[in-house]
Amino acid sequence: MDNNRDTAADPLPQTGPGTEMPETELPGTEASETNLPETEAAQLVPLAELHLHIEGTLQPELILELAERNGITLPYSGLEELRGLYEFTDLQSFLDLYYANMAVLQTERDFADMTRAYLARAAAAGVRHAEIMMDPQAHLSRGVSLETCVKGVASALATSQEDFGMSTLLIAAFLRDQSEESALEVLDGLLAMNAPIAAIGLDSAEVGYPPAKFERLFAKAREAGLRLTAHAGEEGPPSYIIEALDVLGVERIDHGIRCMEDPDLVERLVEDRIPLTVCPLSNVRLRAVDTLADHPLPAMLAAGLNVSVNSDDPAYFGGYVDDNFSQLKAVFDLSDFDRARLAANSIHSSFASEERKAELLDELNGG
Numbered sequence: 001m002d003n004n005r006d007t008a009a010d011p012l013p014q015t016g017p018g019t020e021m022p023e024t025e026l027p028g029t030e031a032s033e034t035n036l037p038e039t040e041a042a043q044l045v046p047l048a049e050l051h052l053h054i055e056g057t058l059q060p061e062l063i064l065e066l067a068e069r070n071g072i073t074l075p076y077s078g079l080e081e082l083r084g085l086y087e088f089t090d091l092q093s094f095l096d097l098y099y100a101n102m103a104v105l106q107t108e109r110d111f112a113d114m115t116r117a118y119l120a121r122a123a124a125a126g127v128r129h130a131e132i133m134m135d136p137q138a139h140l141s142r143g144v145s146l147e148t149c150v151k152g153v154a155s156a157l158a159t160s161q162e163d164f165g166m167s168t169l170l171i172a173a174f175l176r177d178q179s180e181e182s183a184l185e186v187l188d189g190l191l192a193m194n195a196p197i198a199a200i201g202l203d204s205a206e207v208g209y210p211p212a213k214f215e216r217l218f219a220k221a222r223e224a225g226l227r228l229t230a231h232a233g234e235e236g237p238p239s240y241i242i243e244a245l246d247v248l249g250v251e252r253i254d255h256g257i258r259c260m261e262d263p264d265l266v267e268r269l270v271e272d273r274i275p276l277t278v279c280p281l282s283n284v285r286l287r288a289v290d291t292l293a294d295h296p297l298p299a300m301l302a303a304g305l306n307v308s309v310n311s312d313d314p315a316y317f318g319g320y321v322d323d324n325f326s327q328l329k330a331v332f333d334l335s336d337f338d339r340a341r342l343a344a345n346s347i348h349s350s351f352a353s354e355e356r357k358a359e360l361l362d363e364l365n366g367g
């Protein structure tokens with residue numbers, strides 16, 4: 001199995017403070033290539049999605065379809081009752097439903113169908129490169145094997161370029177509310193099966209589970225040549241971001257919005273051009289911010305932080321990456337330049353090969 005075309009070999013570009021962003025013009029994406037109204041399609045910019053949990057793309061309709069296919073009885077009567085559960089008070093209230101709904105994922109085909117549905121929708125949103133997280137421990141604990149979940153997702157990713165015009169790579173995310181021993185065992189299993197993963201990540205409940213707990217896991221992944229990212233500063237304090245950088249040695253921070261509470265940290269993140277994969281609609285739905293108008297994204301851009309816009313768990317949070325952009329635009333009057341800059345940031349911050357990044361930047365520049 002080798003869908004790992006854009007993998008671990010390429011270091012992040014060594015851009016420092018004052019490094020000029022590439023000049024960007026908004027390319028004209030043809031409305032006919034997407035399923036969006038012409039006005040919205042015209043505003044699409046080709047970009048990379050760097051923060052996406054494949055299990056968070058499981059739409060309610062697909063949950064019911066897979067439950068029926070696999071003979072699984074769900075604890076709700078149908079679509080309406082399920083949709084009624086998508087009201088969250090914090091990260092944990094979402095995670096409870098997110099993990100429960102995974103019960104319908106049983107076979108390789110289920111994982112492949114879920115992945116293909118995401119790829120089709122993301123392609124229509126202008127995504128040209130996607131770095132996709134999956135949570136192997138959440139499947140192993142339900143009795144679904146590593147082979148089943150990894151091969152199912154990877155089989156869909158293997159043909160993403162031909163099928164959807166998107167390059168993709170896979171990130172194995174580890175659950176920070178489980179033990180490091182469990183994570184190490186799963187990483188060993190992934191390496192033993194030569195799983196086509198390019199990176200590891202750290203996700204699930206954040207507060208009370210500081211990054212340092214996973215020092216050995218990240219050291220081992222680094223030795224294996226994998227790229228490193230971790231959720232930090234979503235609900236957790238700025239110190240978790242510092243720990244993820246200093247103890248785990250991550251190259252990228254997922255979310256990171258709470259960095260804004262620590263001016264010294266902001267200065268460091270700007271100086272080192274550390275990518276922050278921000279997910280605005282997720283932050284609203286999980287109440288990290290009160291409303292989209294309260295989101296720190298404009299302040300983060302103004303501070304010179306290397307931010308990108310991502311969808312996190314689009315089936316749960318009311319939107320894919322294009323929905324994030326259109327809602328941001330409605331609230332903040334995001335300029336064309338900001339959109340192009342966010343797209344350029346996403347490409348520079350990806351784990352793709354330098355060659356692929358150059359292609360994507362060329363496309364962004366209308367080439």
Ligand code: ADE
Pocket residue numbers: 053056091098203204205231234282312313
């Ligand atoms: N797993 C899926 N979505 C997540 C999020 N937003 N934060 C932490 N873990 C997650």
Ligand code: ZN
Pocket residue numbers: 051052053203231254312
């Ligand atoms: Zn996430």
